[in-house]
Amino acid sequence: MKRWEITENRIHLVWEITDKNEIKLLHFSVLDFEEENLASDTGVQSFYPQEILVTGQDRVGERHGSKYIQTSPGYRMKYVDFRDSRNEKGRLLEIVTKDDITGLELTSYMQFYDGISVVRCWTEVANKGSEPQGLEYVSSFALNGIDKEGLTDFDDKMELWIPHNSWEKELCWQKYTLRELGMAASQPEIMHRSSKAVEISNTGNWSAKEYIPMGYIHNREMNASLFWQIEHNGSWYWEISDQDGHVYLKLSGPTEHHNSWWKNLKPGEMFVTVPVSVGSAAGGFDEAMDELTKYRRAIRRVNDDNEKLQVIFNDYMNCLFGDPTTDKEIPLIDKAAEAGCEYYCIDCGWYSEGYWWDGVGEWLPCEKRFPGGLRKLMDYIRSKGMIPGVWLELEVMGIKCPKADRVPDDWYFMRHGKKVLDRSRYQLDFRNPQVIEHATEVIDRLVNEYGVGYIKMDYNIEPGIGTEVNADSSGDGLLGHNRAYLNWLDGIFRKYPDLIIENCSSGGLRMDYAMLSRYSIQSTSDQEDYIRYATVSANAPSAVTPEQAAVWSYPLTDGDSEEVIFNMINALLLRIHQSGHLVNLSPERMGYVQEAIAYYKTIRKDIKTALPYWPTGISQYTDPWVSLGLRCEGKDYIAVWRRNSQEDIITLPVAHLKGRDVKVICGYPGKAGCEFHWNREAGELTAKLPARISARLFELRYEA
Incomplete structure (x- = not known):
């Protein structure tokens, strides 16, 4: 032995x-x-x-x-x-x-x-x-x-x-x-x-x-x-x-x-x-x-995006919802630039005049939506100091896409001699060199002809167990496709190292580190309720590094100041995916958006190296209080959300700072409108939030 x-x-x-x-x-x-x-x-x-x-x-x-x-x-x-x-x-x-x-x-x-x-x-x-x-x-x-x-x-x-x-x-x-x-x-x-x-x-x-x-x-x-x-x-x-x-x-x-x-x-x-x-x-x-x-x-792949943590505006959530046109985009672009955003992404629908779901696959811009062409709008985004982006769902082809019936069956997942269908789309097989050529040509065109610097890569079907084409089993075909897709993605990043591609699958349904060791940013959810989104925001660093976790912040047209603050704090310790009808906000509420983004730009250097913790534990969707902490060098950040709690005071244990002299400030919003206290002996931050639906972000500063 x-x-x-x-x-x-x-x-x-x-x-x-x-x-x-x-x-x-x-x-x-x-x-x-x-x-x-x-x-x-x-x-x-x-x-x-x-x-x-x-x-x-x-x-x-x-x-x-x-x-x-x-x-x-x-x-x-x-x-x-x-x-x-x-x-x-x-x-x-x-x-x-x-x-x-x-x-x-x-x-x-x-x-x-x-x-x-x-x-x-x-x-x-x-x-x-x-x-x-x-x-x-x-x-x-x-x-x-x-x-x-x-x-x-x-x-x-x-x-x-x-x-x-x-x-x-x-x-x-x-x-x-x-x-x-x-x-x-x-x-x-x-x-x-x-x-x-x-x-x-x-x-x-x-x-x-x-x-x-x-x-x-x-x-x-x-x-x-x-x-x-x-x-x-x-x-x-x-x-x-x-x-x-x-x-x-x-x-x-x-x-x-x-x-x-x-x-x-x-x-x-x-x-x-x-x-x-x-x-x-x-x-x-x-x-x-x-x-x-x-x-x-x-x-993770070394990349600038996870060093710079630049702010993205996306026109989808609580905004255009997949119906972009030049006339709608221009005022939004102006407001996104005014808010301090650095990327501007046109989401789905840019390639079709009407119903587009089952016709995707060629990825050519719709001239009726964009008179004068998509490049003109991309140039306008750049003129406002932002980098343009678009939405793609490149792994599928709609059953009504003009190209769908012009290509051989081995472009697609096949089982029992039939093409695999899901939600009126076919699944492309990335083991096929012609599929790789098709996908690469789309990326080349977007980057080189339209000047795209950001792609939201979505994926909204589930083709099941796999494909029988050139495989020992359906699962063997699927595994080969999965690996071929990653190899293709590696090649795209070698070709375009500055291109940012967001990993999105109906939100967070492909949140895995095969993808996230390549992609620099991950969509966390399609959650449309900003109050429930606090749970996704708080829990995101358990599955994704904070600097990769993209969170929607979408102030409501008919909301109030506390709603805007809550919305912005959802994203402030992670990656801001700004949206919402900013054009419709009052100057006061727009001011809270601008303040949040400006504040984010002062703390993002800390986020990229911070380690997460949960003062009140991992969040459940029914929790009346939610919290997330980030531990940095000589400084902690703690986001606190109050969700219809009858109690207005919360005590947050911060065990690693017990016995330490800590200076606490409310980082956002600057005019806090709340009370807080640090208990040195217990290592606890107590905060009193002003409304039943409200949130605050605190900084805890101490000697490193």
């Missing part, structure tokens, strides 16, 4: 090579490793660092249900090599195992990033045998024993947070004990195992239509956490369940059972899983999100 004990970036890992030449991952945590915590009726047998399920292989041993345990040949993989090196990112571990029967060799990668308690993981599968092997499941990360520290039962001490996500109901985190999820401890402690699993997955192209592809589990007894994200823009899967007296976590991309993915791996071929990231932190949710925020910044 041999062991490796490694500590890197505060994470302790313990590996063991058994007498049967099997490698086990015994420990992955910021907590210290304690041998006695491994006690079970099977020892460390089930602590496999990899799981792989292949068609036609027998799954022997104790197993119930469809869980990804005791996979075959996963259970019989033999240790080959353990490589430990460094690269420009940090430490890199490679664990190699092989199965002599199938000839499959697995290499599990763990890439560390210096100073960050998060590890990026993926698995390569090489067929070194003489026969094809059908892959049904391959883990990107597998860890048993996530509950092993502490004395109490796992269903008491382990709290799982699941980020539910939906259209206009984004970022709805819910907390559960394992007992509440049907995994109550009901067997002798040493042998816990069942057929029940917590299974969270996505099938299709909308990667976040039901859940953000991430999760968080907290050991309340030990006050330590494990957290993860799956970095994929298509189908993915994770599960938590019990095995041999412990609780495990398995992360992967698509599977056959859940996502219609199956890969026929031929001799000499290699398959690479989707990357996932896993981290551990001492403390709770805030500490975990600190590490994840730093990691997200580390893996």
